[in-house]
Amino acid sequence: MATRNVSRRMLAIGAPVLIGIAVLAALVGYRGMQAHRSQGDPALLERIAQYGRTAGADADAVTRGKYLAAAGDCIACHTAANGKAFAGGLALNTPFGKIVASNITPDKTYGIGAWSDAQFVRAVKAGVAPHAKLLYPAMPYNLYAKVGDEDILDILAYLKTVPAVHEPITANALPFPFNIRLLMFGWNLLFFDRTPFQPDPKQSVEWNRGAYLVAGLGHCTACHSAKNALGGDSDYLEGGDLEGWHAPEISGNGYLGLGKWSVADITTYLHTGGNRVGVAAGPMSEAVTDSLQFMNAADLKAMAVYLKSVPGSGATPPAPLAAGDATMALGRDLYRANCAACHRANGAGVDAMVPSLAANPGVQAPGANNVIRTILVGGRGAVTGSNPTGAQMPGFAWKLSDAEIAALATYVRNDWGNAAAAVGETDVARLRHPLDADTQMQPHPALSSGAKSVAPSEAQ
Ligand code: HEC
Numbered sequence: 093m094a095t096r097n098v099s100r101r102m103l104a105i106g107a108p109v110l111i112g113i114a115v116l117a118a119l120v121g122y123r124g125m126q127a128h129r130s131q132g133d134p135a136l137l138e139r140i141a142q143y144g145r146t147a148g149a150d151a152d153a154v155t156r157g158k159y160l161a162a163a164g165d166c167i168a169c170h171t172a173a174n175g176k177a178f179a180g181g182l183a184l185n186t187p188f189g190k191i192v193a194s195n196i197t198p199d200k201t202y203g204i205g206a207w208s209d210a211q212f213v214r215a216v217k218a219g220v221a222p223h224a225k226l227l228y229p230a231m232p233y234n235l236y237a238k239v240g241d242e243d244i245l246d247i248l249a250y251l252k253t254v255p256a257v258h259e260p261i262t263a264n265a266l267p268f269p270f271n272i273r274l275l276m277f278g279w280n281l282l283f284f285d286r287t288p289f290q291p292d293p294k295q296s297v298e299w300n301r302g303a304y305l306v307a308g309l310g311h312c313t314a315c316h317s318a319k320n321a322l323g324g325d326s327d328y329l330e331g332g333d334l335e336g337w338h339a340p341e342i343s344g345n346g347y348l349g350l351g352k353w354s355v356a357d358i359t360t361y362l363h364t365g366g367n368r369v370g371v372a373a374g375p376m377s378e379a380v381t382d383s384l385q386f387m388n389a390a391d392l393k394a395m396a397v398y399l400k401s402v403p404g405s406g407a408t409p410p411a412p413l414a415a416g417d418a419t420m421a422l423g424r425d426l427y428r429a430n431c432a433a434c435h436r437a438n439g440a441g442v443d444a445m446v447p448s449l450a451a452n453p454g455v456q457a458p459g460a461n462n463v464i465r466t467i468l469v470g471g472r473g474a475v476t477g478s479n480p481t482g483a484q485m486p487g488f489a490w491k492l493s494d495a496e497i498a499a500l501a502t503y504v505r506n507d508w509g510n511a512a513a514a515v516g517e518t519d520v521a522r523l524r525h526p527l528d529a530d531t532q533m534q535p536h537p538a539l540s541s542g543a544k545s546v547a548p549s550e551a552q
Pocket residue numbers: 160161164165166167168169170184191192193194195196203204212215216221225226227228229230231232236247
């Protein structure tokens with residue numbers, strides 16, 4: 093489903109519900125929060141006192157914090173394009189409008205330089221900045237809530253060592269009523285699960301480490317879990333839509349998830365941005381480039397082991413479309429002419445460079461957004477230390493009609509053992525405009541008069 097539709101639906105359903113909740117919240121609970129504001133959360137203050145150190149007190153904390161900040165990908169959201177590291181200013185598109193990420197450099201006026209340890213932990217894990225400013229969940233505090241306080245303090249120790257940037261950020265551009273921060277009190281009541289990470293004693297240390305990273309700093313569910321009408325997470329790791337992309341299911345499900353990827357396949361993908369099957373593009377290529385490639389092998393493996401154990405959706409493949417189907421035949425012809433040079437006739441691609449379309453769970457995902465958009469505008473795979481060039485695919489919007497792209501998408505989703513719902517012309521039409529891929533190339537007038545006389549349809 094295109095994000096635009098989701099946004100409109102969210103606004104329609106979201107606004108009245110949130111207003112109602114906000115009124116309720118204001119009546120019932122806000123006073124409690126105000127009390128915390130003046131005294132500080134006593135339990136949190138006590139926990140922090142127990143560490144017997146303040147952030148930055150031991151030298152290793154900075155090294156650990158740098159690694160953990162990379163795992164949490166703080167820099168990706170908190171740095172504007174060509175902006176100074178951690179100085180904020182990047183506008184994030186959410187269904188509720190644009191939310192601008194904050195300056196989290198140690199500047200005392202515009203950054204976090206004047207904050208206490210407890211204030212920082214509370215902002216990152218509870219979404220409440222000093223002066224009881226409620227943060228929007230575009231900052232994934234609802235997921236970082238699963239991160240241990242020690243790890244957050246190490247991140248603070250590291251942030252205190254980055255250059256302070258004495259610059260404010262431009263304000264958020266949220267439409268009414270979402271510009272009222274108090275609404276987030278209601279959101280938190282409904283969707284914010286504050287329970288800390290609970291290790292499962294029946295599982296291995298490795299599994300628990302993976303679960304901790306996936307749920308917390310990795311914030312994988314931010315993209316890979318579906319969102320309900322108000323932006324709360326649902327259907328754990330069973331796939332979600334964002335900004336016109338689909339983040340596929342990454343459970344152990346053998347059809348749409350990672351059931352057929354080995355632990356090494358997953359680790360390689362997260363570290364290099366590609367493996368024998370897939371290449372990470374779009375938001376996932378950013379996650380790999382900015383964050384995952386810097387994680388150590390043990391942590392990546394732990395996440396892979398954990399992901400494969402998540403039961404997931406239980407989805408099973410439908411019967412593939414018959415090869416004799418007219419759409420399939422058109423798709424096959426177009427594939428041989430336009431795609432086979434790179435993706436090969438058998439759909440196997442080229443290891444870690446051109447993704448395999450055969451047995452690729454993402455290609456068979458519901459909605460087919462990634463397949464359609466990639467054919468329309470092409471794409472670029474992750475650029476990493478181990479793959480500095482990154483794989484690239486040209487777009488075909490200029491050349492192929494909506495019906496042709498639909499046939500191609502249907503074909504690649506149903507040959508070589510793949511099986512998934514057919515893609516309709518309207519599914520392509522819906523993505524063309526938002527992707528700025530409106531125009532199929534118009535032949536130059538001088539050419540078109542000449543071309544006409546040799547067009548096969550007219551030569552008959
Ligand atoms: C997906 C994007 C995203 C990621 C990842 C992210 N943040 Fe944020 N963060 C934001 C946004 C957006 C805001 C502003 C929210 C608002 O205005 O309500 C914010 C606000 C904050 C604030 C409050 C600052 C203030 O002045 O109120 C802190 C502290 C913070 N982030 C720390 C972190 C740390 C530490 C990490 C990494 C562990 C991190 N963030 C990762 C998007 C992100």
